[in-house]
Amino acid sequence: MGNFMLRRSLLYVPGNMPSMLQNIPIFNCDAVIIDLEDAVPLSEKDAARHLVKHFLMNYTERNKELLVRINPLDSKWGYEDLKVVLPALPDGIRLPKADTPEIVERLDTLLTEFEEELDLEIGRFRVLPSLESALAIINAVGIANSSQRIFALAFGAEDYTASMEIERTKGGEELFNARTRVLWAAKAAGIQAIDTIFADVNDMEGLKAETELAKRLGYTGKCLVNPRQIEVVHDVFAPKKEEVDYALQVIEAIQRARLLGTGVISLKGKMVDAPVVKRAARVLRTAYAHGMVDTLIDEEAIHGAQ
Template identity: 75%
Template sequence: MAGYQLRRSLLYVPGNMPSMLQNIPLFECDAVLIDLEDAVPLNEKDAARVLVRCFLDQYKERNKEILVRINGLDTKWALDDLKTVLPGMPDGIRLPKADSPEIVERLDTLLTEFEEELELDIGHFRILPSIETALGVINATSTAKASTRLIGLAFGAEDYTATMEIERTKSGEELFNARMRVLWAAKAAGIQAIDTIFADVNDMDSLRRETELIKRLGFTGKCMVNPRQCDVIHDVFAPKAAEVEHALQIIDAIKRAREMGTGVISLGGKMIDAPIVIRAARVLRTAQAHGLVDIEISEEDIYGTE
């Protein structure tokens, strides 16, 4: 998909549930994570991957991004997962327990081999690694740079708190350091940062508070376990009218500044320079992707001309 791709909401759908799979086209999320890992019992692994392949073969005209969460590369199921689902042309693979860059590199190599077999361009399949352990958090910076296939880094709090031998709370203080490490790694690599699920599907107020927090920190999206969570997440990530209007004023002001031969200008008593312009452009590109404005922000708008 061209341009800035929204990944505000990524919905987990169990790969062994036909009723959920057939409803994927109706869900309003930006992406679906079809799960062959945690959601599928051991005795249903083989049947689930075949079911997912059948769904992918039937769902050719897609209105959202489709990633398949395979079983970990250190398990006996991972290679069969890839062999079965990749010919169905998912957009990419959600890689669980990405504890090191070597794991991502191994998946990259496997995907290249399958692309050659399927006569696809190298790089066709994307990767979204999940940082789910203490070791994964420590190695997040190098993992984020392990492959050009990466579209983002995702944080998995449930497994992370298990490896830390701590309880996950709704207030989330215990997640702050790990979230920031994942976030810094993603931003440094120039890819998106995706937050963990909020497990209580009946507590929309706490979901909103957590989503507002992770947006302020810099995350660009959040995973979900229920499609009912989608509206709250989208509402939080959508730029507000005042933000959009201010961003438009900033772009207009910097254009006037450049006409006057300078790279800075005052707007409402505050200095407008390059970092402020970059932030405004990000707001407008997000707003355009949401359908809130009909405007294309170019690199010339942001940086000017030589």
């Protein structure tokens, strides 16, 4: 929990569009994924990675997490993408087609090499693997544990349904098992789970319904294809006022308990102990990001003084 980071909204931005790159600082998504893969036509692969490099180098007052989706490592562009973009210091790499733990391990090795070459702290570049095929879903547990750099698993439904030879529907029943398996793997590894994109940018109700489903299952964020989707997704992930009020009471209660020399206390007849406090802390951090509470909860409030 120490390196808690809100990742409710991860917005894709095409890496070959200067007009859209230029607007990255202004949107209030938690992260952007600058895309060198599917959004960029073959004829522009080379130009795009240089454009992205220069954008990143000039984006000095960074106000969100910056990931770059490179081309698959087994394509002829993947390595070159890393080579050009990493010196401009993105926060991490979104790895497409992360079908096996070995693919992620290969990326991990490459990133370590670049970190050494660039004289950076080892482990600086984070990794977000995309689980987007039947094989990746089966391998989810291994992938989740394949690198210390992984902070979350991302589920990619478009490629997944293609690999399953099925249609993607708005109801999403066909995705249920895969979504759940990605979640189990992520939660078991103690990392976040990011849901797939919702492609219809004019269907805000559909987006809301799908995001609500993902949240109920346990996803903590969603990938987006248009900035207009940010607000809907944040609204869904925003804690309800009652949840925030309750969380504040929990923290107050546990602080009171510690004064009494105990780690357990009753609040309105319900037991408050470590897991309850942990959940409350998470609610309050999310509430802080939404501007619902004024101060960020500190570690000492959660765990007590050492």
